[in-house]
Amino acid sequence: DWRSACILANCFSCRNFNLIVIYVIIMNLIFLGPPGVGKGTQANLICNKYDLLHLSTGDILRLEISRKTEIGSFAKSFIDKGELVPDETLLKMMNNRLNQDDALNGYLLDGFPRTIEQAKGLDLIMKKIDHKIECVISLLADEDELVSRLLKRGLTSGRSDESIEIIRHRQQIYWNQTSPLLNYYEDIDLLMNVNGVGEINDINNEIIKIVNQYA
Numbered sequence: 001d002w003r004s005a006c007i008l009a010n011c012f013s014c015r016n017f018n019l020i021v022i023y024v025i026i027m028n029l030i031f032l033g034p035p036g037v038g039k040g041t042q043a044n045l046i047c048n049k050y051d052l053l054h055l056s057t058g059d060i061l062r063l064e065i066s067r068k069t070e071i072g073s074f075a076k077s078f079i080d081k082g083e084l085v086p087d088e089t090l091l092k093m094m095n096n097r098l099n100q101d102d103a104l105n106g107y108l109l110d111g112f113p114r115t116i117e118q119a120k121g122l123d124l125i126m127k128k129i130d131h132k133i134e135c136v137i138s139l140l141a142d143e144d145e146l147v148s149r150l151l152k153r154g155l156t157s158g159r160s161d162e163s164i165e166i167i168r169h170r171q172q173i174y175w176n177q178t179s180p181l182l183n184y185y186e187d188i189d190l191l192m193n194v195n196g197v198g199e200i201n202d203i204n205n206e207i208i209k210i211v212n213q214y215a
């Protein structure tokens, strides 16, 4: 894998074999995009390939709901309506999560941040723990395509937010509350755009080309 390749490259390039220089490149990525665009699908593939921790705030919140925790019952009412869970809750949750040891070796944030407030909060968290975002990948696709993907998945997913009204509302929420992040990250030269329509493998190859520039 890329970590071992990196380590080996340094061993071989070292004239004195008593001195082995080992360094590992830590990558922290963000996937942005409207509901159904394939953030989770692509995040799974990328995290397997680069050995990154996959942090999906949607998955974390659904786990909290299934465990009937305090944060889960608070979040449920927002998720069921297709609304965003308040920034303060998300920032507290992600501050705890990113301070854990397994976040030291690189991660992919899937579905976080989703508001400018969350992005600013994330910047502060990362400054405190001395982490850095390498790249923000934005996936986009036509709304009708996304609605049809989510309706199809809703037949079997059991997710409480996959009725037609809520799916449409989630799309609106993306454009109203999350899309300002596109400018936010473009202004600091982190944004890379990828077309979210097409074969899953082709989209994955596009993302790999981008990620390889950082790995």
Ligand code: AP5
Binding pocket: 033, 034, 035, 036, 037, 038, 039, 040, 041, 042, 056, 057, 058, 059, 061, 078, 079, 080, 082, 083, 084, 085, 086, 090, 110, 111, 112, 113, 114, 118, 149, 150, 153, 161, 170, 196, 197, 198, 199, 200, 203
């Ligand atoms: P979350 O779970 O993050 O849902 P989402 O982003 O709204 O949408 P999905 O996760 O369903 O879509 P996805 O882009 O991951 O696509 P996927 O790969 O699954 O959030 C749920 C809720 O939690 C939010 O509404 C909010 O309430 C709360 N929440 C979460 N994070 C929050 C935050 N930061 N702040 C506040 N609240 C937060 O693919 C979808 C389907 O399409 C699948 O069936 C897949 O197989 C298929 N598919 C994927 N790629 C393709 C392709 N290329 N072609 C055809 N089909 C494809």
Ligand code: MG
Binding pocket: 039, 040, 041, 056, 058, 110, 111
């Ligand atoms: Mg997802």
